[in-house]
Amino acid sequence: MIEYLRNNHVIVWQALQEHLYLALLPVLLGFVIALPLGYLAVRFPRLYHPLTNVYGILYSIPSLALFVFLPVILGTKVLSPINIVVALTIYTVALLARTVADGLRSVDAVVVQAATAMGYRRTRRLISVELPIALPVILAGLRVATVSNISLVSVGSLIGIGGLGQLFTRGFQLFYMEPILIGVILSVLLAAIADLIIVLVQRAITPWTRVA
């Protein structure tokens, strides 16, 4: 395995970078899109159930099917990484929009009322009271989305798109264990490290959750 790494470190390193990029860009995009969508479901309570149902259905679409069909819908090339990014963004949005909604709904109504009575306007109240208090729930969703994206990128290699999944297909084609093992270890490590980073960030920015 060391031998394989020594000879192929350029390929492995590149696969790792691609993998990170393909997994995390959708997390970022998805998070930005999910914030307003989740807020919508809270701001207009009647929309909560319809919207969360839609998010649930989106999340249940099989990933391989989405990878294959997106080029047809988007008019992109079959091998374009855009397909992966769009597909994973859809999953992230589906997961996080619901988490954002649930996080905002978890904020004690008494606290929101107190904030209003202190003289907060709606937007400032959302940014400096409701969102911070919803953070633990939202970040829990972000962890799930990040880890699941990192594992889903590997599926992309089945339709010939980069990332650590390439090492799997290469290993299968050559009946050669080393690249498969390295691919598995690296993607698990990647997911674990990404998860750990989010946990550390969460600890740093939500100190109040660790008291009493």
Next chain:
Amino acid sequence: MITFEDVVKVYPGGSTAVDHLSMELPTGKMTVLVGPSGCGKTTSLRMINRMISPSAGRILIDGEDVTAKDEALLRRGIGYVIQHAGLFPHRTVLDNVATVPVLLGETRRAARAKALALLERVGLAEEFAKRYPAQLSGGQQQRVGVARALAADPPIMLMDEPFSAVDPVVRLQLHDEFLRLQQDLGKTIVMVTHDIDEALKLGDRVAVLREGGHLAQFGTPRDLVTNPADDFVSGFVGKDRGLRGLSFDDASALPVRPVEGLELDAAGKPRGGTFTKADSLRTVIDLVISSPTGVAVRVGPDGAPDGLVSHHDLADYLASRRP
């Protein structure tokens, strides 16, 4: 002065929470809205800072309609304290208290300095400043709630059942602290409670509301006890109105007999309790009844006994007071 002018609130669905309410809440005084649940007291309170808007009628603060002002700006000028305090769980005690000054545009540093001074004022040591609300007891949280409401020094404070979530011992302690604070500050306070004892103890004025949002009586605590407007008020004030009424009169006119045959305890103090002319008649009655010697001892400003009161003396005095 806060003026309710024929205020009506009908909720969607048709239930009337407040029914043609008119009253004037005096500046610098504490007015308590009291009544059973469903009497519209909280609705009335929240219409003052426009958390709820009336269906009809107007509310004026010093002659100005509350709807004339931007609602967020109006609220920043009115302190607000609620049951369970409603503190922001993600902010330290200090930053909770600094909330309104920051909203009003003060720098964080200036707001925090102000907040620190207020914490001391409500009886919380500096060490609490860095803690989060979850680390505080209910009574401590409520003190922070009061400090937060006072932070921008608003002339008006609204308090919605501020003391009902804490245990009875702490509640009495908070009452006394609050009365002392109000004596210094002289804010115009509107407080809601369902506890008539609390209302009579804290209020300069008490508004008794009944179900359906009708004002049953508006007056001083003494008015309510000695002169209830109707059966609802007398029933609400309670069966021991007679005794309770005596808490509004002091013992200055109570005749005493000369001090003789005084029994002293081991510490050299008179047996039985002592009172001064400033204590209420109710206190004196309680002392006489519970005194092992059957007399209560009045002491002068210097603490020296200057008179005795027995059961008979009290009975005679109370009989002589009858109109």
